[in-house]
Amino acid sequence: MSVKYFASETGTNLWRNRLMSLAAIFTVAISLSLVGSALLIKQGVSTATAEWKGNVQLLIFLQPKISPTEFKAVEDQLRQLPAVKSFSYVPRAQAYSDFRHLLANQPDLVNAVPKSAVPTFLRVSLVNPAETKAVAAIFQGQPGVDTVNDNFSAINTITTVSNVAQTVILAVAIILLVSAAVLILNVIRVAIFSRRREVAVMRLVGATNSFIQIPFMLEGLIQGLIGALVATGVVILVKSLIGYAISHFKMHLLGGFVLTNQNLIDTIAVIIFAGVVVGTLGSTIAVRRFLST
Known part of the structure; x- marks a missing residue:
């Protein structure tokens, strides 16, 4: 009964605040897409740099x-x-x-x-x-x-430019991740506020804070997870486009820019973990602040 109740309440909360939930999901997806792309580029550049320096x-x-x-x-x-x-x-x-x-x-x-x-x-x-x-x-x-x-100087220049670009991308991604967490926090706060009377009644009849928190925390987790799954699709597309560009346009300089399936799996794991953490963290803060008042 508890599982059915939690699922029902979570779905109801998501539907009631669907526009804000979509905004949160897209923000998470964009930020994690940048994070994933930066990680892929970093791994590819590391492999290519090792090969370039070995062929100086x-x-x-x-x-x-x-x-x-x-x-x-x-x-x-x-x-x-x-x-x-x-x-x-x-x-x-x-x-x-x-x-x-x-x-x-x-x-x-x-x-x-x-x-x-x-x-x-x-x-x-x-x-x-x-x-x-x-x-x-x-x-x-x-x-x-x-x-x-x-060509050693040229290799160092390429590596430096790549590192700067990755740093900028990661910085923007982190800012967006923080924004996504804050947006999820606000979505959960709105959901709790719209059901404040129900929450008050549940407290009066003896419902524990954990029982009240779980549907709202699941809401944030789902938003973060969906955003991470969307970002996963973007990262898979980025890897395919990089491979296609190197092979189709015969970009010999990037011949050593190799991205393996293991690189992709590692990147996806980081993306999904980050999405779950951001969603759960934002919802947890929102729920605890409300229940502590």
Whole structure:
């Protein structure tokens, strides 16, 4: 009988305040969608960053008129450095082919650069990516060497921008979660106030505070849970869109941005837990404040 009563009262409360309940559910859904998306991005960026840093390469661009002696001196030095894992020479034909492939979506720029203007270079792989700057400094300005570039700085820039974006998203999500909790609190307060006479009668006939609280707490829990389920659908869609964008548009830079099913399961678990906590917390505060007066 108690279970049937609690279910009936909870459903009645939700229907009586359906507009405010919908507002609370949508607020929870939006905030948890942001939280879930930020968590997915964070996991994907962590995986991609590990792969990028494992593939850090140093490009030693050679001068057009480098002499055989200067070229041999650079090669010998690379062989002697313990920080160098391997290196290979990229001739002009291969360098020009790579250049055209990399900028295939900018034909005007590709056509404006003649093959003779593309320099030859040495592609160097390092044992420890953290030593990139130190190795680059050795060859910078050396006879026969034009410039030395690496992609370590670009990787760090991408990581920094991603971290800032995630922080902003999480901050907005937290603000919305607090707003959702307050909104649920107000929904429950309105529900209790509209039934204050019934609550007073229940108290007079000996109903305990716990018995009175449960329907209202279930109302908040359901609002938070429904919002979390909506957010779960959004997060699943976000994961699918990210995977589709990477594969369909051939975004090679994001090739290491891998999101596994386990990442998705972990994120969904966090979302549902947060939704239940927000809904229960808001309703609990509202009920306790009313019953303590």
